[in-house]
Amino acid sequence: MTHRVPIHILLNGYPDDISRLILEGIQSDQIQIDVIVRPDRSAWEKYPDAACILIGDEPGQRDLSSTIQEIRTYWQSAAILYCSPEPDQHDLLPLIDGWFRIDSASSSWRENLTALIMTSVQTRSRMYHHQIQNQIYQKIFSENTIPMSITDPDTGEFIEVNQAFVQVLGYQRDDVIGKTSLDLNIFKDPEDRRKIVTGLYEQSSPREKEIVIRRKDGTYITGYFSVCSLNWNGKPILLTTMHDITYLKEVEASLSARNQCIQEILSSVSEGIVVYDTKLRYRVWNRFMEHLTGIPEEEVLGKPALNFLPLLKGDDLHGLLEKALKGYESLSQDVWYQIPTTGKSGWVSIIYTPFRDSKGDIIGVIASVRDISERKMAEDEIRSHKGLLRSIIDTVPVSIICFDEEGRILLANTSFSSSFGLKPEAIEGHTYEDFCQDSRFERHMPLITRALSGREVPFNEEIEHPGESPKKRFLRGRYSPLRGSNGSINGVVAVIIDITDLKSAQASVELVNAKLNLLSSITRHDILNSLTGVLGYLTYAEEEENTEQRAQYIKKAHQVALLIQEQIEFTRDYQDLGVKEPVWQNAGRVFLTAISGLKMGDIQVNIELNDLFVYADPLLERVIFNIVDNALRYGGTITRITSYWYQTGTDVIWVIRDDGVGISANMKERIFRKGVGKNTGLGLFLTREILDITGLSITETGKEGEGAVFEIRIPDGAWEQKDQG
Numbered sequence: 086m087t088h089r090v091p092i093h094i095l096l097n098g099y100p101d102d103i104s105r106l107i108l109e110g111i112q113s114d115q116i117q118i119d120v121i122v123r124p125d126r127s128a129w130e131k132y133p134d135a136a137c138i139l140i141g142d143e144p145g146q147r148d149l150s151s152t153i154q155e156i157r158t159y160w161q162s163a164a165i166l167y168c169s170p171e172p173d174q175h176d177l178l179p180l181i182d183g184w185f186r187i188d189s190a191s192s193s194w195r196e197n198l199t200a201l202i203m204t205s206v207q208t209r210s211r212m213y214h215h216q217i218q219n220q221i222y223q224k225i226f227s228e229n230t231i232p233m234s235i236t237d238p239d240t241g242e243f244i245e246v247n248q249a250f251v252q253v254l255g256y257q258r259d260d261v262i263g264k265t266s267l268d269l270n271i272f273k274d275p276e277d278r279r280k281i282v283t284g285l286y287e288q289s290s291p292r293e294k295e296i297v298i299r300r301k302d303g304t305y306i307t308g309y310f311s312v313c314s315l316n317w318n319g320k321p322i323l324l325t326t327m328h329d330i331t332y333l334k335e336v337e338a339s340l341s342a343r344n345q346c347i348q349e350i351l352s353s354v355s356e357g358i359v360v361y362d363t364k365l366r367y368r369v370w371n372r373f374m375e376h377l378t379g380i381p382e383e384e385v386l387g388k389p390a391l392n393f394l395p396l397l398k399g400d401d402l403h404g405l406l407e408k409a410l411k412g413y414e415s416l417s418q419d420v421w422y423q424i425p426t427t428g429k430s431g432w433v434s435i436i437y438t439p440f441r442d443s444k445g446d447i448i449g450v451i452a453s454v455r456d457i458s459e460r461k462m463a464e465d466e467i468r469s470h471k472g473l474l475r476s477i478i479d480t481v482p483v484s485i486i487c488f489d490e491e492g493r494i495l496l497a498n499t500s501f502s503s504s505f506g507l508k509p510e511a512i513e514g515h516t517y518e519d520f521c522q523d524s525r526f527e528r529h530m531p532l533i534t535r536a537l538s539g540r541e542v543p544f545n546e547e548i549e550h551p552g553e554s555p556k557k558r559f560l561r562g563r564y565s566p567l568r569g570s571n572g573s574i575n576g577v578v579a580v581i582i583d584i585t586d587l588k589s590a591q592a593s594v595e596l597v598n599a600k601l602n603l604l605s606s607i608t609r610h611d612i613l614n615s616l617t618g619v620l621g622y623l624t625y626a627e628e629e630e631n632t633e634q635r636a637q638y639i640k641k642a643h644q645v646a647l648l649i650q651e652q653i654e655f656t657r658d659y660q661d662l663g664v665k666e667p668v669w670q671n672a673g674r675v676f677l678t679a680i681s682g683l684k685m686g687d688i689q690v691n692i693e694l695n696d697l698f699v700y701a702d703p704l705l706e707r708v709i710f711n712i713v714d715n716a717l718r719y720g721g722t723i724t725r726i727t728s729y730w731y732q733t734g735t736d737v738i739w740v741i742r743d744d745g746v747g748i749s750a751n752m753k754e755r756i757f758r759k760g761v762g763k764n765t766g767l768g769l770f771l772t773r774e775i776l777d778i779t780g781l782s783i784t785e786t787g788k789e790g791e792g793a794v795f796e797i798r799i800p801d802g803a804w805e806q807k808d809q810g
Contacts, residue, residue: 092136092137092202092203092206093132093134093135093136093137094111094135094136094137094138094139094202095132095135095137095138095139096138096139096141097138097139097140097141097152097156098140098141098142098149098152099139099141100141103141103169103170103187106187106189107139107168107187107198109195110187110194110195110198110199111195111198111199111202129159135160135163136162136163136164136206136210137163137164137165137166137202137205137206138156138160138163138164138165138166139166139168140152140153140156140165140166140167140168140177140181141167141168141169142169149167149177150176150177150180153165153177153180153181154180157180161213162209162210162213162214163206163209164182164183164202164205164206164208164209165180165181165182166181166182166183166184166185166201166202166205167181167183167184167185168184168185168186168187168198169186169187170186170187170188170189171186182205182208182209183201183205185197185198185201226245226247227247227248228247228248229247229249230249231249231326231327231328232246232247232249232250232252232253232254232308232326232327232329233246233247233249233250233324233325233326233327234246234247234250234261234324234325235317235322235323235324235325236265236266236322236323236325237322237323238282238314238321238322238323240265241265241266241267241278242263242264242265243261243262243263243264243265243266244262244317244322245262246258246261246262250327253300253306253327253329254271254298254300254301255300255301255302256269256301260301266278269301270299271298271299272296272297272298272299273296273297273298273299273305274297277296281294281296281310281312282312282323294309294310294311294312295307295308295309295310295330296308296310298327305331306329306331307329307330307331307334308327308328308329308330308331309327309328309330310325310326310327311325311326311327312324312325354371354373355373356373356453356454356455357371357373357374357377357433357452357453357454357455357456358371358373358374358451358452358453358454359371359374359451359452359454360440360449360450360451360452361390361406361440361449361450361452362448362449363410363447363448363449364389365389365390365391365403365406365410365450366387366388366389366390367385367386367387367388367390367393368386368449369386370382370385370386373454374454377429377431377433377454377456378422378424378427378429379424379426379427379428379429380424380426380427390402390403390406391403395476396422396423396424397420397421397422397433398420398421398422400417400418400420402417402420402435405417405435405437406437406450406452408437409437409438409439409450410439410447410449410450411447412439412447413439414436414437414438414439415436415437416434416435416436416437417434417435417436417437418434419432419433419434419457420432420433420434420435431456431457431458432456432457432458432460433454433455433456433457433458434454434455434457435452435453435454435455436452436453436455437450437451437452438450438451438452438453439451478496478498482500483500483580483581483582484498484500484501484504484562484579484580484581484582484583485497485498485500485501485578485579485580485581486498486501486578486579486581487567487576487577487578487579488533488567488576488577488579489567489575489576490537490575490576491516492516492533493514493515493516494512494513494514494515494516495513495567495576496509496513497509497512497513501581529544529564532544532564533564533577535564536564536565536566536577537566537574537576537577538566539566539574540566541563541564541565541566542563542564542565543561543562543563544561544562544563544564545559545560545561545562546559546560546561546562547559547560548560557585558583558585559583559584559585560581560582560583560584561581561582561584562579562580562581562582563579563580564577564578564579565577565578565579565580566578616649618641618642619642619646619649622638622639622641622642623638623639623642625638626638626639626642665702665703667700667701667702667703667778667779668700668701668703669698669699669700669805670698670699670700670701670703670705671694671695671697671698672694672695672697672698672699672730672739673692673694673695673697674695675699675705675706675709676692676694676709676728677692678706679706679707679708679709679710679713680709680710680713680726682710683710683713683714683717684717685717685726687724688717688723688724688725688726689724689725689726690725690726690727690728691725691726691727691728691729692727692728692729693728693729693730694728694729694730694739696806696807696808697730697737697739697804697805697806698804698805698806698807699739699781699799699803699804700779700802700803700804700805701775701776701778701779701781701803702775702776702778702779704775705775705776707771707772707775708772708775708776708783708797709741711769711771711772712741712769712772712795713726713741715756715769715793716741716743716745716793719745719746720743720745720746720747720792720793721745721746722745723743723744723745723792724744725743725744726741726742726743727740727741727742727743728740728741728742735800735801736798736799736800736801736804737798737799737804738796738797738798738799739796739797739799740794740795740796740797741794741795741797742787742792742793742794742795743792743793744791744792745792745793746789746790746792747787747788747789747790747791747792747793748785748787748789748793749789750789753784753785753786756769756785757769757770757772757773757783758770776797779803780800780803781797781798781799781800781803782797782798783795783796783797783798784796784798
């Protein structure tokens, strides 16, 4: 159900008879009046959230314009209306949000006054928030450390600049406002501004254009300029920002000359030079290395050493690199390399040396690579390929295992062997039955036999793990023939993927979609029915000639429209049903937050929940709200609501009890069905749906005449008891 938001109204300057008349006039479903007084300045602090002030012209009061200005200063966001039987002070119009003539002889003045109040409150609220937003934007602009300016797109004149702009360019603000960049000779090349503006209209907004500009003292700086077109106070403007990169450009020029000299030296030496940074990414790859490997510099620089270390066999090169980063020089063993993409191969020895800066700090590693291919043999080539294969299959997130025709395991990767708590070398050379006593291998023998005949054999399997979580795992795999170099089948290769998480995700998505579709269909059906009622009443009103009867039709259409509004508000409350991940929640805190939005009056609330935590959908608070709201609506005279919990077996029962009239036996299950109830008929229905998302359930177990008792069953694993002391 949608609750009315109170619009606090203050009456100022009215005699008692007019106050009573206004009070009677604005008693409606749309407005709840919390305060009706004739306040003076000392009483204002009692009503800081007043949304509307009605100003009258009681005889003897002081100048109205001064009163209005004083009220406006105190209540900046409130709407001020001048209402009187004879509102003839038109000089007040610039100070107020509207005026209204109270004509008690009119049949519609009450409705018109109500509509004026609501419209004025909404309009004033929007205006106030717009002013606050403008102040925030102005603060961001003025305090930003990046130079920013606002200019006229047609004339190029500066409309506003921030403090950073003034500091960087050396001008005072008054030197800039009203002038153009050409007047101040800011751009080193005057064509730069024209190019930026032209690009703004021909394509998208220019971003990070590198431009040289002139400061007031004549010195030049280089910046990245970005320009975008905006509307400001109804007029088009250009917002320009600049990031000063002058220092970076100077450093770049200095390093460029130095790097050119170093590059010439590195290119002329007859030995491979490789430099890594502290994260072991390639920073230097000289010409000798390009010739040695066939890999150009641009394919290596910036990439991790591990991208290429698998191509080098014969030593723990990564360990030697790490050792050099710690300050030690080391010489590798003879290392065989082969570059498949270039066809280059051979033997090298590598010296790793710490790379230090001018302060002696280690900033990387220098590797000196010497070609020793002429004194090495190529018989280690097969071993290097085997190592590469092992490295690959041990890193893939799937289980890989190869059998020969006798069922012996030729190769198993880490993923497969770790599922049995073993290493690959403990499995290879054995049969499946040697380390696993279940019947899985026996069940798979027909599939393996088919694969040995030369066919691809897919399979799916479910495995029970009683003592683990999840208890059931789902596997998907394929048996493929293992062929030798001559094409003959020598065994079987099995590739197995654990798809348990995928199955769980699919189930979760299906559950969420089902609940969202249910909510959507319910809401769509209810709104369409209500909309049909609105259209019907409006049609009757168009055809009705009797004024009073026509007003009744319009009033009924308005009531049905309010029902549509309630239904839309209802969908907002439940739009996240099942969408967000479940979380652990403090039951006591959830209960207090839920009932804080309800009018509990003098009802005594007893809660013993602070040490209970529940793993549930974030809409758990709405569940408690619906239960207590249901008690308040239908429980009759309720004096006490109690909530506590107790354990039964491995589960927990969360109890919410009241001392009202209770629920009849034939309604205990029906109240959780869709459409049962006097309002939307969905509160308790969706309560059960929300709980079901994480496996919780709800029943009503009270006795009619002794109060309602709602019990939420929380299964093992979805509750915890924590000491909050």
